Structures are given as C-alpha cells and as structure tokens.
Amino acid sequence: MPAETGQSTPGPTADDERVAQIHEALSGVIDPEIHRPITELGMVGSVTVDAEDTAHVTVLLTIEGCPMRDRIERETAEATATVPGLSRVEVSTSAMTEEQRRELTNRLRQGRRQIPFNQPGSLTRIFAISSGKGGVGKSTVTANLAAAMAADGLRVGVIDADIHGFSMPGMFGITDQPTKVSDLLMPPAAHGVAVMSIGMFVPEGQAVVWRGPKMHRAIEQFASDVFWGDLDVLLLDLPPGTGDVAISVAQLLPSAQMVVVTTPQQSASGVAERVGSLSTSTEQEIAGVVENMAGLTLPDGTVMDVFGTGGGDRVAQTLARAVGHDVPVLGRIGLDPALREGSDQGVPLVVSDPDSPTSMALTGVARALVHKPRGLGGMKLPLTVARS
Numbered sequence: 001m002p003a004e005t006g007q008s009t010p011g012p013t014a015d016d017e018r019v020a021q022i023h024e025a026l027s028g029v030i031d032p033e034i035h036r037p038i039t040e041l042g043m044v045g046s047v048t049v050d051a052e053d054t055a056h057v058t059v060l061l062t063i064e065g066c067p068m069r070d071r072i073e074r075e076t077a078e079a080t081a082t083v084p085g086l087s088r089v090e091v092s093t094s095a096m097t098e099e100q101r102r103e104l105t106n107r108l109r110q111g112r113r114q115i116p117f118n119q120p121g122s123l124t125r126i127f128a129i130s131s132g133k134g135g136v137g138k139s140t141v142t143a144n145l146a147a148a149m150a151a152d153g154l155r156v157g158v159i160d161a162d163i164h165g166f167s168m169p170g171m172f173g174i175t176d177q178p179t180k181v182s183d184l185l186m187p188p189a190a191h192g193v194a195v196m197s198i199g200m201f202v203p204e205g206q207a208v209v210w211r212g213p214k215m216h217r218a219i220e221q222f223a224s225d226v227f228w229g230d231l232d233v234l235l236l237d238l239p240p241g242t243g244d245v246a247i248s249v250a251q252l253l254p255s256a257q258m259v260v261v262t263t264p265q266q267s268a269s270g271v272a273e274r275v276g277s278l279s280t281s282t283e284q285e286i287a288g289v290v291e292n293m294a295g296l297t298l299p300d301g302t303v304m305d306v307f308g309t310g311g312g313d314r315v316a317q318t319l320a321r322a323v324g325h326d327v328p329v330l331g332r333i334g335l336d337p338a339l340r341e342g343s344d345q346g347v348p349l350v351v352s353d354p355d356s357p358t359s360m361a362l363t364g365v366a367r368a369l370v371h372k373p374r375g376l377g378g379m380k381l382p383l384t385v386a387r388s
C-alpha cells in the first residue's frame with residue numbers, strides 16, 4: 001500500500017475503528033524537537049478514512065515552515081500505514097493557530113512560567129563548569145562531558161553561559177537556530193545533547209557586548225523560556241573567572257554544583273581563592289576538580305608534562321580547606337590534539353573516538369559526576385536578585 005505525503009483531498013469521514021487505530025498508531029510518532037508524541041501535543045488535526053479506504057491525516061505543525069516538516073510527514077505516513085484495511089495514506093500539514101500554539105506552550109510549561117529546575121521534585125542534576133582563568137579547556141571539557149553523558153543514555157542539556165565567549169554551537173557543530181513556539185524556544189540538539197547559546201542568535205563575526213544585568217536576563221531566559229523537557233543533567237559552561245555570570249548562575253540555579261577545570265601548572269592559590277570564595281559566598285557546592293592539559297603522550301609512548309604536574313591536586317586541596325569539605329579530583333585529561341580537532345570540527349572526541357584514552361578519561365569524569373550523591377544544594381530555594 002502506498003504511503004504518500006502531500007496535499008490531501010479529504011473524502012467522506014468513515015467513523016470506523018480504523019480512525020481510532022490511526023490515532024493509536026500516531027501516538028508512536030515523536031516530535032523531533034519536543035520529544036513527545038504528536039498526539040499529546042495537539043498536533044493531529046484531523047483523521048478520516050474515505051469510501052476508497054484512503055486515510056487522510058492532517059498534522060498541525062508548531063510553526064509555518066517548520067524545519068522538521070518532512071520528517072514528521074514521513075513518520076506520520078509510515079505510522080498510519082501500519083493500520084490494517086487501508087488502501088492509501090495521504091498526509092497533509094498546516095500550521096497551528098496562535099491559540100493552538102498558546103495551548104501547546106501552556107501544556108509544555110504545565111501552566112507555570114518558572115525555572116523548571118528549581119521546582120520541588122526536579123530530578124535534574126546541574127553542574128556549572130568553571131575555571132579560574134581563560135583558555136584552560138573549560139568549554140572543551142563541558143562539551144565532551146555532555147556528549148559522554150548522552151552516550152550513556154542520559155537526557156542532557158547545555159546552557160552556554162559564556163555569553164561573551166560563546167563556543168558551544170561550534171563545539172557541537174550546531175548551525176540551526178532554536179525554533180520559537182509561541183513564547184517557548186526549542187533548543188537545537190546534536191550528539192544527543194540539547195544546546196542553548198547566545199551564539200545561535202548572533203550573526204557570524206559579531207560580538208556580544210552586554211553588561212551584567214542583560215547577561216543575567218539571558219541566562220534566566222535560557223533556563224525558563226526554553227523547553228528542556230525532563231533532563232537528567234544540565235551543564236552550564238561558565239565564563240572564565242568569577243564575575244557577574246557566575247553569580248547569576250548561583251542565584252538563578254542554586255542547586256548547580258561547581259566543577260572547576262584547571263591545568264597542572266596553575267597556581268592553586270590563584271584558582272582556589274577565587275572559586276572558593278565565590279562558592280562560599282553563594283553557598284554553592286563544589287563537585288570536584290578536573291585537571292586538563294595534563295601529560296602529552298608522545299609517539300614513542302613516553303609522556304611529556306608540558307604544563308607541569310600536580311595542579312589538580314593542589315587546587316582540590318586548597319579548595320577543600322576553603323570550603324570545609326572534601327573536594328575530589330574527578331579526572332585528569334591529557335593534552336591531546338584530537339580533542340582540539342574534535343572541538344574545531346563540531347564533533348566531540350568522546351563521540352568520534354570513544355575508546356581513546358582521552359575520551360575514556362572524560363567519560364570517567366562524566367560518570368563520577370552523575371554518580372555523585374546529591375548534596376543539600378538541591379534543596380535550596382532560589383535567591384532573589386536585587387540590582388540597583
């Protein structure tokens with residue numbers, strides 16, 4: 001039986017069992033952006049079967065020119081064609097009305113316009129990846145941790161909170177813009193990770209020149225006006241240092257635990273003093289330290305410690321004294337040209353070569369984080385931001 005897409009010529013409605021079976025079959029069609037069945041999202045407009053046993057299905061797309069149209073049409077046609085007793089399937093599409101879109105976004109927000117991760121009962125683990133200074137590989141580590149967690153079957157989201165120095169779209173190879181459904185944004189995804197970055201809205205080559213309050217608002221919107229669905233883990237790539245954005249993240253997402261990326265050479269006091277005093281004043285927990293750019297393995301198998309050794313341990317020990325609890329070194333990631341190449345090409349190394357020693361070290365860090373017991377941080381209420 002042919003399954004066709006295109007303009008429908010609706011025939012007389014046959015109020016038969018097959019219509020119910022088609023609805024049932026369509027509950028297996030998942031919207032690629034929202035990750036829910038189209039039947040739950042009010043996207044099935046009409047279903048009829050005419051006298052020639054042709055099924056006519058109308059799908060309501062969230063927006064005019066929806067980039068997922070072909071895929072949804074095809075999957076709808078395929079699902080409908082599984083129902084017995086049909087000679088033909090015709091699928092047509094139209095865009096939701098503004099009213100239907102509002103209903104959908106209300107359903108997705110469950111009536112609330114708040115940060116879902118701060119709701120009681122939210123099971124999302126949040127990690128803010130920070131560093132004492134720039135260029136230590138914080139963004140590279142963030143992208144690879146996210147992809148490693150997704151490869152382990154977790155639902156993962158990334159907020160690129162490094163507003164001035166955004167890099168997540170490039171590291172994930174994402175060129176799509178988020179789709180806007182009413183007042184909710186659908187984050188583009190790559191390598192199993194949903195990503196939101198200011199870089200998706202900025203024309204190439206243009207810089208973002210925002211001050212603190214505007215950056216605060218952007219991060220608030222990324223947390224509250226983006227449909228993240230039920231995430232297991234949310235990672236935030238913070239800007240280097242301990243400026244406004246780090247404080248905003250602590251205020252907006254108080255259950256976020258900090259992961260500190262450092263190089264083996266960094267002065268423990270410099271990094272730990274800054275990050276430690278931030279975490280003490282914001283009462284954020286520190287999940288651990290990642291030592292990046294550790295030894296470089298040479299072709300003959302010997303390891304060259306280009307940036308020295310011991311920075312991770314020193315930072316962890318100094319931080320532990322500053323915050324008054326144990327701070328583990330979660331892992332050491334070697335200096336590896338393949339890691340840089342993967343980031344430049346938009347494919348994290350843990351995806352392109354999951355068995356390389358560097359990927360295994362990153363996956364080890366990802367698993368250590370996910371299996372870390374939850375701290376009390378998850379029980380704190382969000383702070384109110386007062387800005388003069």
Ligand SMILES: Nc1ncnc2c1ncn2[C@@H]1O[C@H](COP(=O)(O)OP(=O)(O)OP(=O)(O)O)[C@@H](O)[C@H]1O
Nearest residue numbers: 134135136137138139140240293334335336340343
């Ligand atoms: N372990 C590594 N081995 C080789 N190259 C690396 C490694 N980690 C990071 N890099 C490279 O170092 C450069 C800086 O990394 P990255 O942009 O991730 O750092 P960052 O700390 O996020 O910097 P920023 O201060 O811009 O936020 C990039 O070119 C990246 O590909």
